[in-house]
Each structure stands twice: as structure tokens, then as C-alpha cells.
Amino acid sequence: MKSKPRIAIYGTGMIGSYLGGRLHDHARVRFIARPHVAATLNEHGLRVSDLHGRQQHIAPDELDIHTHPDAVRDADLVLVTVKSAATMDAAHELAELLTPGTLVISFQNGVRNTAELRAALPGHKVLAGMVPFNVTQPEPGHFHQGSSGELIVERSDALAAFADVFAASAIPLQQQEDMQAVLWAKLLINLNNPLNALSGLPLREELAQRAWRQCLALLQREGLRALDAAGIRPAQLTALPARWLPGALSLPDGLFHRIAARMLAIDPLARSSTWDDLQAGRRTEVDYINGEIVALAASKGQRASANARIVSLIRDAEQSFEPWNAQALLRELRDAP
């Protein structure tokens, strides 16, 4: 019988815990975690569940948890699941430790993590990945997938040894050639992250309200304009092409709820990872999401004023959080200089 591959989770948080938990029965999963995360998992074990009703619990003594990066040494595959600002540090740590030729997949939001990992890990195969769904932690050690979608990874022969493991773990890998198109399309969706955080509402409640969707439409229109100018065509990740999303989002509530029911098929408690960061008092990824649109627009001689305003509002919220009213924020974004 073939032995199970060794998969290391580098950065055990929402996504790392969930993916690692799912993979546990079909691979030798090793979690590289911060001490407080390791303590939680060692006390409660790891429970993973999803909105389709799948449940799995792994007892503490079955988990292989480490708080030192050294534990990554003998991995066959490393899943990088740190936030974007931590990628460079993770890349340098991995460069010291990985056996040459180890496969690395970035399962992170943002469009530059894979390039950063590749630059620091020239002797390794680094693939871009994308997580379409949301993960929350309803109670310590319990990680819940609150929306649908399949993992997407850059097409590569190197995945042959792992594709069956992911499929058997009910997180199949969809392989695609043009990952920049996928990552930019995901980034357009992630433009909602700061809005969700500023709303103080779960995603489903926020997106059910037209004024919040109009804020998102405004941010996406600026994004699409910048992508057009740069000649980047975002992939289609939702039922509608990216280009049609601002129009659909701007529809009155009744009509939107009828035509976009799938967009609202989200667990009632799910929130964006930017909300998680604000709640935990961490610096958010806003520079790697809305900040990317501001930078791309500027490189093409355009302005993305609404996205720039959102970046500065999130900076303020990182210091002191006050939820926004949707109409007030919409006015603020429309009036952004």
C-alpha cells in the first residue's frame, strides 16, 4: 500500500486548521502553529464541519502540532496559510528548512504571495492556490466552512501525487492554467472584506442590504477599470462574469434576492477574514486587497478614490473600531476625492 503523503500546514489559523482537519484521514498532517493556537488544539482537539452537514472530530492525541518551523523539514507538500503580511517571513523560514524540490502551495488571498514565495524558494516548486469559501471558528478548536466552492490550484504535474488525497478529503483541487486571472477575480470579491468588517454584520445580512452592495459595486467598478487598463481579464468565479457583478449588486433587494440567491447561500454567522483580524486586534490585509486596486490604478494613471478611502478607514478601524451605517459609508465613498 502507498504510504500517506506528509503535508505541513504553515500558519495554522482558520484556513490552515480547516484544510489540515479535512486532510487528516488521508495524509500525515503536521500543523505549524503559534503557541496559543497549539494550546487550543491540544486542549479541544480539532473539529471541522461545513454547511453541507459534514462533521469530523480529531482527538488531541491524534494531532501532530508543532510551534517551531523546524517541523516542516520532511514535508512532501507545504500549504502556506499565513496572512499576506506574514508571507515574506514564512518564505525565509521555509528557505532555511525545506528539502530541495518540496512542493509548496499558497492558499492565501491577494495577488503577490506566490511571487514572494517563489523569489525566496528558487529550489522548490511553488504553486498559486485559491480558497473560495469562508471559514469561521464558532468555538475553540471548531472550524466551520460557511460557504461553497472548490479549491483552485495552478495546473501542475507535481499535483499528481496529491490530487487523490484532496479529493478523498472532500476538498478536491480544481486545476487552472491562468492563476493570475483567478487571483484577481477573487480579489474583486474580497473588495467586500473591509465593507463586511466595517458593517459589523455577518456576510449574509450585509449583502442582503442594497446600500452595502452599492458600496461593493463602487469598489468593484474601480477595480474592473484598473484591470481593463492593465489588460488583465479576471476569471469567472461566480454564476455571473466579474464584469456583470457591479450591475447585479446594485439591483433593488427583491430583484437581487431572486436572481442572486446563490450569492447569499452563506452560513448566517460567517464574516470576512478582515472582520476576524479587527476583532483579534491584528493588522488587516487591506493593503493586499483594496490597496492592490489603488496601486494598479495609479500605475495606469487612474485614481481609485473609493478603494483608497476604504484603506484609510480600515487603518482607522485597526486603531479603534466603530461600525458604519451603510448609507453614510456609501456617501463617504461616492464623495471620496
Ligand SMILES: NC(=O)C1=CN([C@@H]2O[C@H](COP(=O)(O)OP(=O)(O)OC[C@H]3O[C@@H](n4cnc5c(N)ncnc54)[C@H](OP(=O)(O)O)[C@@H]3O)[C@@H](O)[C@H]2O)C=CC1
Ligand atoms: N478566513 C477565511 O475565511 C478565508 C481566508 N482566506 C485567506 O487565507 C489566508 C489565511 O487566512 P486565515 O486562515 O484567516 O488567517 P489566520 O490569521 O486565521 O491564520 C494564520 C495563522 O498563521 C500564523 N502565522 C503567521 N506567520 C507564521 C509563521 N511564520 N509560523 C507559524 N505561524 C504563523 C498566524 O499567527 P499570528 O497572527 O500570530 O501571526 C495565524 O495564527 C489569508 O490570506 C486570507 O485572506 C481565504 C479565504 C477565506
Ligand SMILES: CC(C)(CO)C(=O)C(=O)O
Ligand atoms: C471567502 C471570503 C470571500 C469571505 O469573505 C474571503 O475570502 C475572506 O473572508 O477573506
